[in-house]
Amino acid sequence: MCRIGAVKSKNPVQPSTALRLMLPQQEGHDNSGFAMVMQDLYGVFGLYKDKPLLSMACTQQGGHLVEEYMDAHRFVKMSEWLPVPDKRKGLNIQTMPYYIFRTYDYPENVTDPDEREALLVDTRLALRKMLTETGQGYVYSFWPDLLTLKEVGDPSDIATYFHLWDDNGCLVAKNIIVQSRQNTNYEIIRYAAHPFFLQGYTLCANGENTFYTKNKEFQRSLFRGYIGFESDSQTFLYTLHYVLHELKWPIPYYKHVITPLPFAEIEKREDRDVLLSIRQSLAHLEINGPNTIIAGLPDGRMMTCCDSKKLRPVVVGGDENTIAISSEVCGINEILPDRDTSKDIYPDEREIVVIDNDLEVQRWKQ
């Protein structure tokens, strides 16, 4: 089973906070990997917030291929951070030769914001395809002010390898979404580890999606970026993207799509026509089975919700400067021991909780 977490803070935090959030929960995960998405960056990328940041792991040849591609497509390299790894013996980590975090400027001729978004998606997809076909690496995200780090192994060791325990100020962000397990349901491949990313949307999930097949079959034709499906949890992200980005529906309707109300309850509602229409048109995006979701939105807001039977836990707790979302409360106790625990929120099966950039917590009942 996975354990998932997120930290959202007014003051930028370093990855060690995310690690300390996850490590107390290790009885619930299997310490098989570490993955995080950092958003609203400070540190080495603080000066390039409006420039798309490419996060990838690759071989030397993969690095060349990507450089050639980016040059050919008129992206201009702005800055780069290459972690200097701690290669001490005995670390449990399956490394790739290179980890590249690089910001680019957009091609000169692309100025329209929508065009730029589309270009970033298409570029990431093209790079992914190229690296997959050649077997030379993985590209995780390509988006302004957003960084992804993923690796297979023990989270503590992975942190040692990347000097994440050092709090050296290189990687700092106001939002971090994190997970400490490789997906073990299917093959161990890096793309199968959450958080997943698409067009500014980040999501990780703890659970099992028993409607994976029907979700996948439906999503494939909805948007070009709905690919991979290495994990059953990717469908959660794609549905989030579809509902919020493609359909442009308000956030609470995401919950109505993935865990629709029972018909008997819909019948009693004033907005039953809307809810029934959603249920029937997006029947193939319903998610059955136990799960909890933590997601980050392009504007920096974070959200969490559970399955319709509340079969997976999640808790939201914090103080005036930092709020954390976590599968288990022990993680929050570790990083925010002095918070008022009576204000912790345990979202129920019909709730969706959104934390905005002022750390105001909104709770919507489905």
Added chain:
Amino acid sequence: MEAVKVQDIAVNDLPWTIEYHAERCTLCGSCLASCTFGAIKPVVQRQSVTVSEGNQPKPVHRQIARTIIKQVADFANACRGCGMCERVCPNNAIRPVRNPDNRRALLSRDSGPIKRGGRTNLNAQRTLDKIIVGRISQMTDPALDAQRHTFDMRAPLGRVLAAKELPFSMEGGRITMTKKAPPVRWIYPLIFSDMSIGALSTRAWEAVAMATAYLNERCHIPIVMSSGEGGMPVKLMESEYLKYFMIQIASGHFGWNRIVKALPRMKVDPAAVLIKIGQGAKPGDGGLLQAEKVAPHVQAIRGVPKATLSSPPNHQGLYSIEESVQKMHLSMNAAFGFRVPVAIKCAASSTSVSVYNNLLRDPYKICGGFFIDGIQGGTGAANEISLDHTGHPVVSKIRDCYLAAVKTGLQGQIPLFGGGGIGLTGNAAADAFKMICLGANGVFCGKILIQLLGCVGNEHGRCNSCNTGKCPTGICTQNPRLVKRLDVDKGAQKIVDYVLAFDAELKKLMAPIGNSSLPVGRSDALVSTDKAIADKLGIQYVC
């Protein structure tokens, strides 16, 4: 010695022979009264017997004239194996026995093609029995509790729009509808299939209708019943119960004079309208109601004289799917103010996917359901050659149609319903569940309903006499004396009980795969022990 006349029909040419024990028979006559086919008759027979009538044994050999029950040796009156004689005999003196060496197939075509009712007797293969629900929730996710959890088992009936086409507008973080969308009903995933008044006795139809109403009103199971091609009683059309019925229009348009006249007086809308293009039992053939069953009340409800009623093989004037959409769907939609879903029923065929694709791509977005009826569907009357040699299995066809929709991202927009052989072995819930996992939104069934009412027909040539007007159970006849054999209330209760068990059994299959709503298209839940079936349906092969 009697000359052997080999061309004459003898009892041993018939598919069933009567096993009669004269020594047990008290000549009460019950069997004779019960046999609707005239397959047995009382005769006086000269018998050679040895009797001893005194106080002391004193055997005497005698030739006596004795009344016995004898089987009639002709195909018109052939025993159908219905077993009514056995049911009523107080002394177990008589019963029909299947005759595997019968010559019916060769000799009973004297007056033309063989006609009968029932299902195909040749194609009883059971694909569904080679499929198992094999993806069980173990450790990774919890199985549900069929008794305690709530399950949301509903199927859409109506044209479903793509999310991007929904008439939505956003105001203050809320979605509102700006105009009407096509009507969609959320019904129970089991539909009572179309059996007309005419094919069924009025009382049998009434029993199914009563069960429908009871299930809706008392059990809160929104079952929909199709009227069949033969109209509906005016009183029912003018009642609140009409909302549980799907009115059928088939190629003969029987009953529609009354339906149209009743329109202004309908208090509620019907659940749906079903345009029947064809049926699985006799694809390419229209409905057939033989004159024997066209009783005065059937004449009245259909507006016809007493004659054999042969519906044409297709709707006159419809030459293409496009025309069907424009003319029939639109006029049916218009007749009910675009408030009632209009669905279409076709016999399964190699062409089903093309038809479904066309319906899905229809720019009017007006078809509210695609019913595919497989070769194992039943009928009240058909040529046996159609029953046994035409048609298409429904299981792979449902899957093909679903996958065709998946390919274009249109799955779910026209709900798919599969029928024809659902519940053939008695367990409709297992069949329904597997069909749903393969892509159906629901299933429809007819034959098992009449079997629950008392029909004894089966796929091994038993009875299958629905066309004759001599139905021994009073279900498929208009003969008032025979209809009295049917206890309408008990029959309705049987159907209700079966559906309640169906409901519980469906949950028993949903719970272990961890689903609380219908797993439409969840093919990953199924496995097959037959490699060819697994490959064809795209499910896991296991052994």
